Amino acid sequence: MSTAVEQHIDHFQERFVxxxxxxxxxxxxxEDIVANTVTALLGGGHVLLEGIPGVxxxxxxxxxxxxxxxxFSRIQFTPDLMPADIVGTNIVQEHDAGGTxxxxxxxxxxxxxxLADEINRATPKTQSALLEAMQEMSVSVGKTTxxxxxxxxxxxTQNPLEMEGTYPLPEAQLDRFFFKLKVTYPTEAxxxxxLERTTQAxxxxxxxxxxxxxxxxMRYAARLVPxxxxxxxxxxxxxxGTHPTSPYATPMIKQYVRYGASPRAAQAVVLxxxxxxxxxxxxxxxxxxxxxVALPALRHRVLMNFEGEAEQVDADVMVNELLAGVSPDx
Amino acid sequence: MMGASxxxxxxxxxxxxxxxxxxxxxxARAKVADLAPYAAGLGLLLAVAxxxxxxxxxxxxxxxxxxxxxxxxMAWWGSRSQPVSDAAAASIDIDGHLGGELHSxxxxxxxxxxxxxxxxxxxxxxxxLTHAAKRIASTDWSALYPAVSASRQWMTSGALVAIAIVALxxxxxxxxxxxxSQGMTPEEVEQAMAREMVPDDVQAKIDALLGELGExxxxxxxxxxxxxxxxDLLGKLDAAGKEAELSxxxxxxxxxxxxxxxxxxxxxxxxxxxxDAAEGNAGLPEDVRWSLEDLANRLANAKxxxxxxxxxxxxxxxxxxxxxxxxxxxxxxxxxxAAGMQMVREAASEGAEGQMMQGGGGAMGGxxxxxxxxxxxxxxxxxxxxxxxxxxxEQIQAQSDQLxxxxxxxxxxxTEQSQAKxxxxxxxxPTTFDRSRAALPPPVPEAHRxxxxxxxxxxx
Numbered sequence: 001m002s003t004a005v006e007q008h009i010d011h012f013q014e015r016f017v018x019x020x021x022x023x024x025x026x027x028x029x030x031e032d033i034v035a036n037t038v039t040a041l042l043g044g045g046h047v048l049l050e051g052i053p054g055v056x057x058x059x060x061x062x063x064x065x066x067x068x069x070x071x072f073s074r075i076q077f078t079p080d081l082m083p084a085d086i087v088g089t090n091i092v093q094e095h096d097a098g099g100t101x102x103x104x105x106x107x108x109x110x111x112x113x114x115l116a117d118e119i120n121r122a123t124p125k126t127q128s129a130l131l132e133a134m135q136e137m138s139v140s141v142g143k144t145t146x147x148x149x150x151x152x153x154x155x156x157t158q159n160p161l162e163m164e165g166t167y168p169l170p171e172a173q174l175d176r177f178f179f180k181l182k183v184t185y186p187t188e189a190x191x192x193x194x195l196e197r198t199t200q201a202x203x204x205x206x207x208x209x210x211x212x213x214x215x216x217x218m219r220y221a222a223r224l225v226p227x228x229x230x231x232x233x234x235x236x237x238x239x240x241g242t243h244p245t246s247p248y249a250t251p252m253i254k255q256y257v258r259y260g261a262s263p264r265a266a267q268a269v270v271l272x273x274x275x276x277x278x279x280x281x282x283x284x285x286x287x288x289x290x291x292x293v294a295l296p297a298l299r300h301r302v303l304m305n306f307e308g309e310a311e312q313v314d315a316d317v318m319v320n321e322l323l324a325g326v327s328p329d330x
Numbered sequence: 331m332m333g334a335s336x337x338x339x340x341x342x343x344x345x346x347x348x349x350x351x352x353x354x355x356x357x358a359r360a361k362v363a364d365l366a367p368y369a370a371g372l373g374l375l376l377a378v379a380x381x382x383x384x385x386x387x388x389x390x391x392x393x394x395x396x397x398x399x400x401x402x403x404m405a406w407w408g409s410r411s412q413p414v415s416d417a418a419a420a421s422i423d424i425d426g427h428l429g430g431e432l433h434s435x436x437x438x439x440x441x442x443x444x445x446x447x448x449x450x451x452x453x454x455x456x457x458x459l460t461h462a463a464k465r466i467a468s469t470d471w472s473a474l475y476p477a478v479s480a481s482r483q484w485m486t487s488g489a490l491v492a493i494a495i496v497a498l499x500x501x502x503x504x505x506x507x508x509x510x511s512q513g514m515t516p517e518e519v520e521q522a523m524a525r526e527m528v529p530d531d532v533q534a535k536i537d538a539l540l541g542e543l544g545e546x547x548x549x550x551x552x553x554x555x556x557x558x559x560x561x562d563l564l565g566k567l568d569a570a571g572k573e574a575e576l577s578x579x580x581x582x583x584x585x586x587x588x589x590x591x592x593x594x595x596x597x598x599x600x601x602x603x604x605x606d607a608a609e610g611n612a613g614l615p616e617d618v619r620w621s622l623e624d625l626a627n628r629l630a631n632a633k634x635x636x637x638x639x640x641x642x643x644x645x646x647x648x649x650x651x652x653x654x655x656x657x658x659x660x661x662x663x664x665x666x667x668a669a670g671m672q673m674v675r676e677a678a679s680e681g682a683e684g685q686m687m688q689g690g691g692g693a694m695g696g697x698x699x700x701x702x703x704x705x706x707x708x709x710x711x712x713x714x715x716x717x718x719x720x721x722x723x724e725q726i727q728a729q730s731d732q733l734x735x736x737x738x739x740x741x742x743x744x745t746e747q748s749q750a751k752x753x754x755x756x757x758x759x760p761t762t763f764d765r766s767r768a769a770l771p772p773p774v775p776e777a778h779r780x781x782x783x784x785x786x787x788x789x790x
Contacts, residue, residue, distance in 0.1 A: 226454050228433070230420070283461060284458045284462075285430075309784075312781075
């Protein structure tokens with residue numbers, strides 16, 4: 001007879017696998033991107049997807065919203081986009097009996113899954129409109145604060161190649177993303193599958209696997225997973241190690257990094273590690289779980305100095321070097 | 331989070347402690363097994379040395395026992411019961427391929443749980459501990475940490491110890507140790523060893539030379555040549571530094587047999603000076619000093635004829651009015667030349683000084699003539715021959731000079747070889763302006779220009 005904990009683990013594992021499988025019916029390859037996106041959703045965070053055009057970033061978000069049976073909205077970020085276009089605005093309405101009043105017209109941010117496409121094309125003012133929504137899960141318009149419906153997930157995409165006329169996300173906003181995922185170019189075999197699926201008369205329909213309540217339950221279950229202090233210490237050392245002045249910093253970090261990850265990064269690492277442990281049927285967090293999620297959780301929080309940017313040093317190299325250099329044992 | 335889900339789990343910690351003890355004991359035993367042959371080898375070396383040098387048997391025996399005890403202590407120390415550290419738990423976890431479960435559970439087992447219980451009363455951490463305990467119990471730790479099989483090391487160690495015991499009983503012994511074991515005193519052993527070391531033909535030559543010197547019928551130059559020959563022979567006796575001691579002993583025996591006592595009674599001035607010079611070399615090695623003293627004694631007997639020559643030299647110097655340091659220098663030169671290496675060097679330098687100060691035949695002096703301490707042709711030639719020999723010796727010895735052994739500094743040696751020189755380097759003060767320091771920095775590469783601009787734009 002299985003215990004309640006075992007049932008939770010099995011249920012979580014089964015749902016997680018079903019979500020990723022359903023998404024995989026439409027999205028070819030990039031299984032780790034799909035798994036990490038779902039992890040961020042279950043961790044209550046947001047995801048920054050980076051990749052060249054046409055690799056399926058937007059398709060992934062669309063598919064995810066279909067599978068999760070959640071309200072979905074898409075915002076195409078452009079330089080002339082205004083904050084009110086995102087959060088909504090008060091508009092004047094007329095009573096039937098005469099007279100006028102202001103009525104709040106919610107923007108596209110009022111959804112469960114928000115696709116912020118090409119987020120770096122909007123001005124910093126518009127980008128910052130997302131800040132409160134992403135962190136506080138609420139929107140303030142005028143004197144009124146509106147709570148966003150849970151679960152709330154922002155999936156932002158950005159193109160790393162076209163930098164002309166873009167506004168790179170400020171560090172404060174980058175830090176609000178749970179994961180930064182790099183969507184890579186598909187392999188030759190994956191390309192075959194993509195073409196077969198997308199150039200025929202019929203397209204695969206995905207099934208709605210979980211709803212919002214189910215996701216919230218899964219979020220709660222993930223937070224129940226115990227983590228031993230030595231394992232937690234490993235996550236802390238990894239986070240501290242991204243700072244050039246830290247004793248855990250590697251020589252490359254000392255040379256090329258200006259600022260490292262914030263405590264919010266450590267929260268993301270531990271929470272993601274708990275979800276990773278559950279998806280592998282564990283009731284505990286191991287250093288291996290920490291290692292599995294450290295790269296997407298830390299890579300966008302490592303800020304290069306001028307030397308690092310001039311030499312185009314990749315933050316992934318830094319984090320991987322850190323993972324190789326910092327021992328799980330204190 | 332602080333609830334009352336479960337207390338600490340001493341059972342799981344005890345299990346992990348037992349596994350850790352097994353792991354450490356295995357590592358310690360493997361280390362001891364690796365070290366045992368070296369310890370046995372050391373014991374064997376001590377046993378062989380003890381046997382060879384005639385030490386007491388207790389030394390290698392005690393050493394072997396101490397080494398065995400040290401190894402046993404090392405094994406016990408490594409396998410003693412002690413609290414399991416977090417790193418040790420992590421290491422066991424890795425060895426057992428438990429995916430971090432043991433590591434995590436070990437930490438949770440040491441403290442009270444703080445998470446909320448599930449509907450069935452079992453909290454997540456309690457479930458974690460239960461699950462971990464099951465996995466730990468199902469792991470075959472004896473297969474993971476099997477007993478150390480180091481039969482080859484132990485057999486090697488045993489064989490070495492056995493050889494050591496055998497070597498203590500029937501191993502080879504040095505001649506000295508053999509003589510000591512026959513009940514001889516150390517002095518007797520030393521004499522016997524010295525006697526055995528001198529070849530018969532060398533001994534015969536030495537006896538013959540000492541006999542000729544003792545008779546006193548040789549001319550001054552011949553006496554010197556004989557002395558040189560004697561020294562060469564003595565030098566060949568023992569390259570290891572015992573030649574001086576041995577020559578002293580042999581010379582003493584020869585003196586007793588050849589009747590050199592009259593020479594001691596003569597006690598002329600030169601002999602006493604030679605002795606003084608030898609004593610002045612207190613800083614020399616003991617064997618060399620003994621050799622010098624011995625040669626000084628022999629010289630005292632062989633210089634009866636030479637003293638006459640010295641008297642003539644002295645009277646000749648009085649005629650020129652230049653008696654004093656020059657004559658004494660020449661005199662000392664002759665003595666030192668006969669007295670040994672160190673003496674020869676000092677006397678040679680002083681002799682040169684004396685030679686320069688001597689006057690010619692006239693009342694006002696004049697050009698110096700060849701000869702150390704004398705301006706009389708015949709005697710001068712003899713002295714010149716001796717001086718030439720001394721200089722040749724010095725040249726040979728100077729070529730074998732070793733810094734730090736027989737000379738004090740490199741400077742002195744260079745001076746002796748006329749290679750000393752004084753030089754200095756003048757560094758001019760920087761009086762000109764270096765325009766390269768005011769040059770513009772290199773331009774930013776085109777590849778970095780856009781990055782540079784963006785870098786500063788972002789911070790606006």
